[in-house]
Amino acid sequence: MPETIIKIDLSESPYKNDMIHNRWHPDIPMVAWVKPGDDFIIETYDWTGGFIKNNESADDVRDIDLSIVHFLSGPIGVKGAEPGDLLVVDLLDVGALPESQWGFNGFFSKKNGGGFLTDHFPQAQKSIWDFKGIYTSSRHIPNVNFAGTIHPGLIGCLPDQKLLDTWNKREVDFIATNPDRVPPLANPPFPSTAHVGRAKGGTKSKAAMEGARTVPPREHGGNCDIKDLSRGSKIYFPVYVKGGGLSMGDLHFSQGDGEITFCGAIEMAGWLHLKVDLIKDGVKKYGIKNPIFKPSPLVPKYNDYLIFEGISVDEKGKQHYLDVHVAYRQACLNAIEYLKKFGFTGAQAYSILGTAPVQGHISGVVDIPNACATLWIPTEIFDFDIMPNSAGPSKKVKGGVKMPLSKDK
């Protein structure tokens, strides 16, 4: 096996591991250097650094301080990488840690993070998913079992100071347009919970003060939560600083398009086997702004779908203009109503959409005033037939199984 250049200890706080960081800043020191052509292994915490537990209470989901996320492994320097290059990353393999064959999914309270359907599911809930080889299932959601499409939710290179400044100004200005919103419009730098790896002294203070939060995806990639960046894929990242500074984390055993449950996909600690290479001056050569990638040849072939449509008229009947966000929300709500007819609770149905390899397509986006989004549920993940028939649905779902819920305090 290739060398493991970043190791973690699940029994230890990620704040104690100086090869971990939870902010983006150009001054965070590289923790390891590799050469183009090298392959190596990196271990990562789950995005919360172990805060969410494998138990029967959603209190941890309700109570988490979201300023601590995401705990990333890195940054890794690649010799010869210079601003303007493309860093080519092969995700040769990704997996869970042998000692931690489980993951979590949940909904944050509307008062602490929320999620895509927070108005419909405003309380903290959680489900635990066990991994059995390539498959996963949850003791909190019966009748569902599927192969994982394992991927890092978050991966990218360090920004340079200019790009960082652009981010901070853009987002801080944006927050200022509605500073009291719950959940907030965005998250500004927040030094008190910042972990800036091996930065010391003044650099440490600067990085903590200025470091961009890791939640949003941005020009460098970052927290894209793209389920298709799965093991076997090849990604081309823009390089902004000397050495690149590749960091990653937030591993998912599986996720539906949109990661609508926010907390999050099936979240896990794990490891990545990576190979790196460079395309010199590739950003300009190929006109690259955001990362581009080639998906893996090895993804579950769940090809039979039941597809739900949604349009950009919201739950209250209000018209929105070509708003795909609203349209996708309607498609999701339509699917949840449908799945409830078979005996799932609404929360279970919502969890399925967040965790299983469902697809979310931008189907029509020009037919004023309505966007049309579609949600694709693979029928093979259920152990019964979910297609409509003339007899109507019957209660197929094993009863008496509930997802833990913790009410707001």
Added chain:
Amino acid sequence: MPETIIKIDLSESPYKNDMIHNRWHPDIPMVAWVKPGDDFIIETYDWTGGFIKNNESADDVRDIDLSIVHFLSGPIGVKGAEPGDLLVVDLLDVGALPESQWGFNGFFSKKNGGGFLTDHFPQAQKSIWDFKGIYTSSRHIPNVNFAGTIHPGLIGCLPDQKLLDTWNKREVDFIATNPDRVPPLANPPFPSTAHVGRAKGGTKSKAAMEGARTVPPREHGGNCDIKDLSRGSKIYFPVYVKGGGLSMGDLHFSQGDGEITFCGAIEMAGWLHLKVDLIKDGVKKYGIKNPIFKPSPLVPKYNDYLIFEGISVDEKGKQHYLDVHVAYRQACLNAIEYLKKFGFTGAQAYSILGTAPVQGHISGVVDIPNACATLWIPTEIFDFDIMPNSAGPSKKVKGGVKMPLSKDK
């Protein structure tokens, strides 16, 4: 072959064919009746009723009166269908008319309809696509050839009066929020170009006055422009009026997710072979609001993709809140810049995104403040390798080929 219950004559105006209509209204009379279990054939005009020609000028795209669209074939009554039922429609096959083996794609002028990227491509342009069996290519866009995913862009049942009233109020109120916008926010009823089929006398006037425009997808389905409603798929439509009143048109030989070029996919006249059935009281049984469907087993297996990311920061650097529309626009613009490096013009690249079986995914929609959308281009549609490599791109595209453009008058 089964009976063709609606025939068209391409040499004749669709206004002269009383089995065609271009508005949605419950009082438009059924033009044919079928029984559950029947299969039959329907012919359709292209959505503009033949206005766009197979030639070298985009004047028709520039000058079209968009109040005439879409010319639909129907409505067809299904015996026994009652409000609350689900009408099950098998799209057994769909094709182009033998005498019309071509289609068009284009961008409307920003002053007359616009499109997803109208600020970047504000002038009318057009490309013509020839069909050769299952494949299509365009004399205006070199180096591209692909198998069609043939489908109706528009299909659905007649609304009842209550649903129609909801639509009209919703959209007219919405227009009122910015009545002078170009392009407009939505399109109100417009009697002077209405074609309400076999409606006569007072019914005709009422239907023309009140008839909902066909552009947006709505609760009944309608103009969803979902490329995956392709031949071989099975769709479940809510029924609102006695007999259902199924109408359809706007056939596409192929389309990319979003139909971003708006004029439109690869638009064609053609025929559909349908089978109908009923699930009595299915709307309530399954909790259906919008149509649901099962996709075809017979779609081109273009499985190798180059994927572009976009986030909800717009072209000017402005932050938007989890706005998938903006994010998808960025992914599209990123792809266009990339394709230009191989020698395509921007307009050609835009056309490819509108016509080829590209996928648009809602990848991440919870990571405040940025949505992440991905655009998937199947690499096999090009006759050269579009993947990045260390040598950089070379001009692979045959030069000297342009898409017709007609400047605003």
Added chain:
Amino acid sequence: MPETIIKIDLSESPYKNDMIHNRWHPDIPMVAWVKPGDDFIIETYDWTGGFIKNNESADDVRDIDLSIVHFLSGPIGVKGAEPGDLLVVDLLDVGALPESQWGFNGFFSKKNGGGFLTDHFPQAQKSIWDFKGIYTSSRHIPNVNFAGTIHPGLIGCLPDQKLLDTWNKREVDFIATNPDRVPPLANPPFPSTAHVGRAKGGTKSKAAMEGARTVPPREHGGNCDIKDLSRGSKIYFPVYVKGGGLSMGDLHFSQGDGEITFCGAIEMAGWLHLKVDLIKDGVKKYGIKNPIFKPSPLVPKYNDYLIFEGISVDEKGKQHYLDVHVAYRQACLNAIEYLKKFGFTGAQAYSILGTAPVQGHISGVVDIPNACATLWIPTEIFDFDIMPNSAGPSKKVKGGVKMPLSKDK
């Protein structure tokens, strides 16, 4: 639409159509000439020239004179084609004739042709399959419906005299090793039922006397019965005579690997839309002996299979040495026994294996003394679940449906 260069009349005997032939001979005159780059349409009879009827009796299957087959359309000359070139044929599309939306499948009597399982099914039987758009089903085989993978069972170029002589010597010598076998080892030239197209006078006599029978696939391709030569595929044929002389027929709406029922796949009359091109001197450049091809991107994605194994120990327990034929026969017999448990008759199960898109794989062929073959049945073609479960199988198949059988006279 492109020109139809060979037309047929289903009400007329193929012997009356001089653009049809049923033997391979270099002197059969070209019936049409095309240029590299041309696309055109060809109509074909079913392989028996209309002998098998859409009715409820298998008498025609029992009584057919098999020396009349296969009725091929052609030969077509391609300008500039010379021996040693590769003729590149795009199967742009293939379909049934509009007036003939059905096909047949059957088993020949062991006394007249036989088939792969003729010892188990020695009597003539027949099933009729109706086409509904992309789908087919049979009134003789309930609970099965699937999308067609339409293809020509037989296509290839004319042999030159030397190749023809090789074939005739090889096969006549082979027959001589067991001349009285029933069914025979091979079929020698047989002038009395030969149809040699436009050949006249002495050429006609010579071609009829020497013309190779069309049943076996040979070096030029010919009757390969490869289900994957489906519409959308691209084939590279060796050229032996000036002009190439491309002929084809034996269209199938669908077929399982092996075409085990022999009479045959789902056999139909139909049309092909072809495009031709040349690779000059391609046989030598690429070291080609038999045709090679690239499959279509448009084939039904039936990806969930139940797979049966067979080894090269025959039904009587006799050991054979790495014999894939015997192993595949066992896999087929195993599948038939399994399907019978759900209520299919043996004949119906056999027919499903001959018609549906089942795969036959040469899985292991070196582990002395047993070859291992696998038969893959797509589970989605049944309207019930065929997977094993702890409750055991139940009779799901609609009773009282039989396949016509005609006993030997």
Added chain:
Amino acid sequence: MPETIIKIDLSESPYKNDMIHNRWHPDIPMVAWVKPGDDFIIETYDWTGGFIKNNESADDVRDIDLSIVHFLSGPIGVKGAEPGDLLVVDLLDVGALPESQWGFNGFFSKKNGGGFLTDHFPQAQKSIWDFKGIYTSSRHIPNVNFAGTIHPGLIGCLPDQKLLDTWNKREVDFIATNPDRVPPLANPPFPSTAHVGRAKGGTKSKAAMEGARTVPPREHGGNCDIKDLSRGSKIYFPVYVKGGGLSMGDLHFSQGDGEITFCGAIEMAGWLHLKVDLIKDGVKKYGIKNPIFKPSPLVPKYNDYLIFEGISVDEKGKQHYLDVHVAYRQACLNAIEYLKKFGFTGAQAYSILGTAPVQGHISGVVDIPNACATLWIPTEIFDFDIMPNSAGPSKKVKGGVKMPLSKDK
């Protein structure tokens, strides 16, 4: 992680591990017991027990004593399993050992085992394949890289005495028909190298004397070398003895249909994560003779193929009767000639067919006298385009790379 119930030590001879055996016999004692519903892990040696080394010489391939193979892990008892039951085995995951991330492929000398093309490649040769995450490539075969379809080549339950006696009689009688053949027709029991696990005393002697060799696949499954029994698949095995007695080994990182190189696929030591269950009396309920299985949803989607045909006329022009073995050999030889045009050596091309996920189909098996077999090479495994074009092939393969060859002594 679940319990590892069979462990191995790669530094130790498998003969020293009493949880390993290399013969099939009902009296080999169970080495572990599990319950229906349990999941657990088993480690396995490579099929030669470590004889073949990761080095630059094929001496080991030439010199191996093939009477030692295959070293299997087991047998495992399943509580409650009785003769006539079906043992349901979920291959939850399969992988290489972390300390052994490589595998071998080779051709045996014709004098010691041979292989499918032994007349063309009569000398011992070897290639070593390195694993990098989901991918593999060989330092001996340039320009090729692909994702593994990991699977056990050999898995099955212990035979009862009656079935064992049938095997031994059948094969010994068969050998007697040509006892001096090289390579032999089959392999009789051979006590001197037998490893019968924990059998002691008289039982040990009896098991060694009678134990069936593990090379051929048989009614119980065994050495089927089916590449599609990959991780994620579900297999239904007939049970013959109380407890079942499940054993397995011969893990492959990847294999082409037929495993034509015989030594073998990409052979490796590794581990399996299994789950077991029972269908009581399933053999009779479902009419099962050989195992059946459902393939994994997680296999590489290499869907673009170049396909080679072969017919049952052998290399010397001799006619064979519907002989799929001969036909597949021709397809393989045709593919090798083709690949050589790009610069591969014949041995490298042969190795690719044995290791990459190529498909071998029984395409036509009734068109007397010729069977037609097809060999499907996924084009995506090469780093250059292998499709034909008008310019002809160019030497794309990196020169100077050879596979080790060891001449017969």
